[in-house]
Every structure is written in structure tokens, then in C-alpha cells.
Amino acid sequence: MSAPFLSIQKHRSEIVLFPKGEWCLWTLGKHYQTLQSIDLEDRKIRKVIIDLSEIFKIDTGGAVLLLSLKKRLEDQKYSVKFENGSDETLQILNLVHHYPLNLEDTPKKSSAFRSFVLRLGEATVNLFSLTLQLTSFFGEVIVTLLQSLRKRSSFRLISFCSHLQDVGVNALPIVGLISFLIGVVLAYQGVTQLKRFGTEIFTVNLLALGILREVGILITAIVVAGRSGSAFTAQIGTMVLNEEVDAMQTMGLDPVNVLVIPRIMALMIALPLLTFFSDIVGLLGGAFMTHTLMDLSYVQFIEQLKLAITPTTFWVGMVKSPFFAFLIGLVGCFEGLQVSGSAESIGQHTTKSVVESIFLVIVADAAFSILFSYLGI
Amino acid sequence: MMHPPALSLSPEKPVIDIKNLVTNFGSTLIHENLNLTIFKGEIIGIIGGSGSGKSVLLRTILGLKPPQSGSIRLLGKDIYQAPESAQEQVDKSCGVLFQNGALYTSLTVRENILVPLKEVAQIYPPFADSIVALKLGMVGLPLDTALKYPSELSGGMTKRVGLARALALDPSILFLDEPTSGLDPISAEAFDTLLKKLHAHLGFTVFMITHDLDTIKSVCTRIGVLLHKKLFLGTFEELKKMEDPWIHDYFHGNRARKIFGKGF
Numbered sequence A: 001m002s003a004p005f006l007s008i009q010k011h012r013s014e015i016v017l018f019p020k021g022e023w024c025l026w027t028l029g030k031h032y033q034t035l036q037s038i039d040l041e042d043r044k045i046r047k048v049i050i051d052l053s054e055i056f057k058i059d060t061g062g063a064v065l066l067l068s069l070k071k072r073l074e075d076q077k078y079s080v081k082f083e084n085g086s087d088e089t090l091q092i093l094n095l096v097h098h099y100p101l102n103l104e105d106t107p108k109k110s111s112a113f114r115s116f117v118l119r120l121g122e123a124t125v126n127l128f129s130l131t132l133q134l135t136s137f138f139g140e141v142i143v144t145l146l147q148s149l150r151k152r153s154s155f156r157l158i159s160f161c162s163h164l165q166d167v168g169v170n171a172l173p174i175v176g177l178i179s180f181l182i183g184v185v186l187a188y189q190g191v192t193q194l195k196r197f198g199t200e201i202f203t204v205n206l207l208a209l210g211i212l213r214e215v216g217i218l219i220t221a222i223v224v225a226g227r228s229g230s231a232f233t234a235q236i237g238t239m240v241l242n243e244e245v246d247a248m249q250t251m252g253l254d255p256v257n258v259l260v261i262p263r264i265m266a267l268m269i270a271l272p273l274l275t276f277f278s279d280i281v282g283l284l285g286g287a288f289m290t291h292t293l294m295d296l297s298y299v300q301f302i303e304q305l306k307l308a309i310t311p312t313t314f315w316v317g318m319v320k321s322p323f324f325a326f327l328i329g330l331v332g333c334f335e336g337l338q339v340s341g342s343a344e345s346i347g348q349h350t351t352k353s354v355v356e357s358i359f360l361v362i363v364a365d366a367a368f369s370i371l372f373s374y375l376g377i
Numbered sequence B: 001m002m003h004p005p006a007l008s009l010s011p012e013k014p015v016i017d018i019k020n021l022v023t024n025f026g027s028t029l030i031h032e033n034l035n036l037t038i039f040k041g042e043i044i045g046i047i048g049g050s051g052s053g054k055s056v057l058l059r060t061i062l063g064l065k066p067p068q069s070g071s072i073r074l075l076g077k078d079i080y081q082a083p084e085s086a087q088e089q090v091d092k093s094c095g096v097l098f099q100n101g102a103l104y105t106s107l108t109v110r111e112n113i114l115v116p117l118k119e120v121a122q123i124y125p126p127f128a129d130s131i132v133a134l135k136l137g138m139v140g141l142p143l144d145t146a147l148k149y150p151s152e153l154s155g156g157m158t159k160r161v162g163l164a165r166a167l168a169l170d171p172s173i174l175f176l177d178e179p180t181s182g183l184d185p186i187s188a189e190a191f192d193t194l195l196k197k198l199h200a201h202l203g204f205t206v207f208m209i210t211h212d213l214d215t216i217k218s219v220c221t222r223i224g225v226l227l228h229k230k231l232f233l234g235t236f237e238e239l240k241k242m243e244d245p246w247i248h249d250y251f252h253g254n255r256a257r258k259i260f261g262k263g264f
């Protein structure tokens, strides 16, 4: 039996193996499998010589292969010797054989059931500890917020303003575009359905109530969660990885005060303003669509709007926005501070931050609905 | 007992050949008409003040920062003229240890070491483990490091894993950016010994940036001083005699005197 890179000669008292050619990392993939299948199958001759004279080039990878071949043969009770190696070959073999050649502690695979139970337990414990941590972070933020209200000088005005620009002003185009389109879509559905009853003028009521109470704030909150909540997580997470947050702490700077408060405050100012903007643009979109579909003039639209809503309708939507902003900022910053270890972790926490904040926003919205229905608003 | 081969210098074919290199960041010149020729089997130590452009020189040689002008030949190929094939050349024949380790944070140490291998060859799991064990052994790390993530390593361990990864392909040129900074003196000395041993057995060429006076004295065959945007290359003895104030202070300062002896 032989392969192009290894030939085997059987003599009377010994077996000689001739490794040939390049024994280098790039060629080893092929060598490895064939070497594993080599079996000398000889009961009598116990002496094996590996003749290195035909090796043309060798590196540490090749040496590892030769040494593990030798070891495997020795385990099968052959006596194995290297012979005729060039200086270079012998040197590399000599270097490599000083070092360990297997990792003993590769992790053992546990059974599927066991690992399922493990994962379930881990996830449950994580869920509780996460809730606990988020709650305590919530407390910390509130305390720091109150402190900075009392002691103005500790408030980071410049940082606050730059975040305000980022999460507020820079979000105007996308929030505006999406709101306008949603207004258009709602108006279209309203007109086509209500036309059947000849009451298409009530599309305006539908638009007014829908956008002012729910859609405007929800759309804005979701866009901001995706845009700014994720950015908060990535920014703070990168700082954690870079040990910037640790450095801050050693300088007596409180990360919550320096990083979290300005961001949350900026969001709490920006989100109501964005919501107002979204309400107006959404109604504009609706007005544009009703004008196109049913020749309703803009003046008539406004007249009908006045009949449809009271200031309460507007405030019911508006009042929710600072709360949503707080949730988004809280979760974004919290997830950022949870980042540890690797670049991958930033990605995971950014995803989590967006998913969690949108989830919490919708839960909070449901809670507000229940509250308002009790209050009869 | 085997003896390392004598250094085989072949002057006709340089491994790294830099001619009239000029690099800049915007209007700041970092290197101006810098020349450097390194032959097979040399261990070149690059010294120079902080911010003098050593790491930038390394990045330029590796093809990561295009120069303003000048030519860089790596193993006879101009890496900025024939980028594709030359970049492959760099990948295969160069091992690099960056100043901060530059380990992939989302991979374990084992996977980090296997990254360069997987690029060039098909590697089977048990064999991969052998290679990882060998490289970890070479840089003096315990085998249980293999399953750790970079964030679980100390600064010195990160350096060593970086070195193990640089050695993964048995490179013919090894680039090291401050390999011993952040190591304790005993580990630093062990590193010097290791480098000499590997160099003797594997016969690679080393381009090493270092501030470590011991390493310079005991390991390097020639020393390059990066100064005034240029490189002054010479043996230890030659540089010692140079007039330039910085070089003079470098070789005659208090620390240097402790290491190099009272004689100068």
C-alpha cells in the first residue's frame, strides 16, 4: 500500500516508510485522511523505520503529522525510528516533539435532554436576574435624575444638546416621511370602506382619532427605538469594551450621570416634539389623500377636524410620549452597559435593546389604554 | 543534540526591500524617503520614540496603508503594484502580531489560532487540535487557554495568543509590534529565548518593533532606528558609535548602561 506522498517497503526484518515531497500545511489536508487509514497489518515484523530522506520540504504542521503517525504506530506496539533526515527536517521534528500535541480538555458533548434542561434553567434564571437588574437600574437612573435636578451643575448640558440634535433634529426626515405615508394609507382605507355607506366624510374623524391618539406616537416611538435606542446600546457597549466606562469610574465620574442621564433626558424632550411633528405630518398626509380621492378641500378638512376632536384627543397621545421615551432610553442604555467581552456581544445587546424597547412601548401603550378607559377619556 | 544552522544571508535577494518610502496622514509626513533592505534570516529590531511612525511603517509594509510614494517589495513582489497576488503572498508568508494583539473577540483562542489555517488548508478537527496545542506550547501558554475568549485573558496572555496566531502558518516573515511590552521580565526573557530558538529551527525572518533593550541586545542581528522620518540601520556596535543625540542617549542612558554594561 502506498500514496504519492508516502510509500511503504517491507523488508525481511523491518518495514520502511518513505514520506515524500512537501509536508507542509497547505498539502496536509489530503495527507491527514490517508495517514489515518494506513495500517501496516503485520503480525511478525515489529520494527518500523521512517526514512526522511525524500522529504523535500517540511514545516511544523508536517512534523506534527509525522510525530502523530509515529505515536500511533508505537501505540500498536511497533518500535519506530526516524532515519536519514536532513538537518532542517530533524531540527523541526526536534522542536515540535518538545511540545504537547493534543488538547485534552475539549468540552464533552452532553446529551440533548440534559442540555435542553440546562438551557431552560439558564434562560429562566437569566430572565429573573435581568428583570431585577433592569429594576435596580431604573431606580439608579431615577435617583441620579432627581439629584441632577437638585444640583444643576452636575448636569451634562453639552452632551445633552448633542444627543438632542442626534435623536431629535436628525430624526425629523424619516419620522416625517413615515408619518405622511401612514396618513395617506389610513385615509385611503377609510375612504374606500366608508364610501359604501356614503359617509366618507368621517374618514377625517378616523384619521384624527387614529393618528392623534395612537398611530402618531407609536410610529414615532418605534422609529426612535430602532434609530436611537440601538445607537445608545452600540455607543455605550463599545465604551464598555474599550474600558472607557471603567476609566470613568476610577476618575470619580458616574457612568449613569455622564452617559445615561443626558441620553434619556434628550429622548424625553425629543420624543414629544417628534410626536407633535408626526401628528401634524400624518394629518397632512391624510388631508392630501382625501383631497385627491374625494375632492375634499383643505378648508373643509379642517372644519371637519374641528368637529371630530377636542384638545383631549391630542393630549391623550402626547402625554404618553415622555414615558415611552424614558422606556426606550432606559432599555437602550441598560443593554449598552450589559455588553461584555466581544464584538458579538454588542450586536446581541443592540438587537435585544430594540426588541425589548418596542415590546415595552407596546405594553405601556396597552396599559395607557386601560387607564384611559377607566377614566373615561 | 542538534545545532541551529548558521545564518544564511543571501545578499542578492532581499526579503523586504523598501525604496524612497513617503507616507503621510493629511499634511503630516510620517516617513520621508525611507529606505530599508532586509535579507533572509535576519532579525531586525526597529526602535524609535513614541509616535515616530514604527507601527505605521509596519502597516505600510503589510499593505494596509498605501504610501504617498516609493516602492515596497515583499519577497520580490511590489505589494502596491500587483495588489491581488501580492496580498495573497502577504497572507501566506507573513505572520503578524499587532501592538494590541488584535484577536477576534468573538472567537475562542483555539478558533483564533485556526483562522489563518482555515484560509489556506483543509484542517481536520483532531489535527487542528494538535496544531493549536503545539502553538500554545511554543508560546508557553497552558493548554486550557484554548477554550477561553480573548476578554478572559490578561494583557500578556493576549500578546502570546497573538504570537501563537502569527506563528500558525509557519510564516517566512514574522512581523512583531512590541511583543514584550506588557510582559513580566521573566516572560520577556522567555520570549527572547523562544524567538531565538524558533528562529534557529524554522529559519524565518523577523521584523520586530520593540522598546525592550534586552531584546535588542540579545536577539536582533541588526537594528533600525526610526528618527527624523528616516531609518538608520546598523548593527549594535555601529549604532552605538553614531553621533545623533537621540541615538546616543538611547545607547548611553541609565537604563542602557545597566543592560549593556559599564563599558560605554
Ligand SMILES: Nc1ncnc2c1ncn2[C@@H]1O[C@H](COP(=O)(O)OP(=O)(O)OP(=O)(O)O)[C@@H](O)[C@H]1O
Binding pocket: B025, B030, B048, B049, B050, B051, B052, B053, B054, B055, B056, B057, B099
Ligand atoms: N490613523 C491615523 N491618523 C492620523 N495620524 C495617525 C494615524 N495613525 C498614526 N498616526 C500618527 O502617526 C504617527 C506615528 O504613529 P505610530 O503608531 O506609527 O507610532 P509608533 O512609532 O508605533 O509609536 P509607539 O511606540 O508609541 O507605538 C503618530 O504621530 C500618530 O499620531
Ligand SMILES: [Mg+2]
Binding pocket: B054, B055, B056, B099, B177
Ligand atoms: Mg506603535
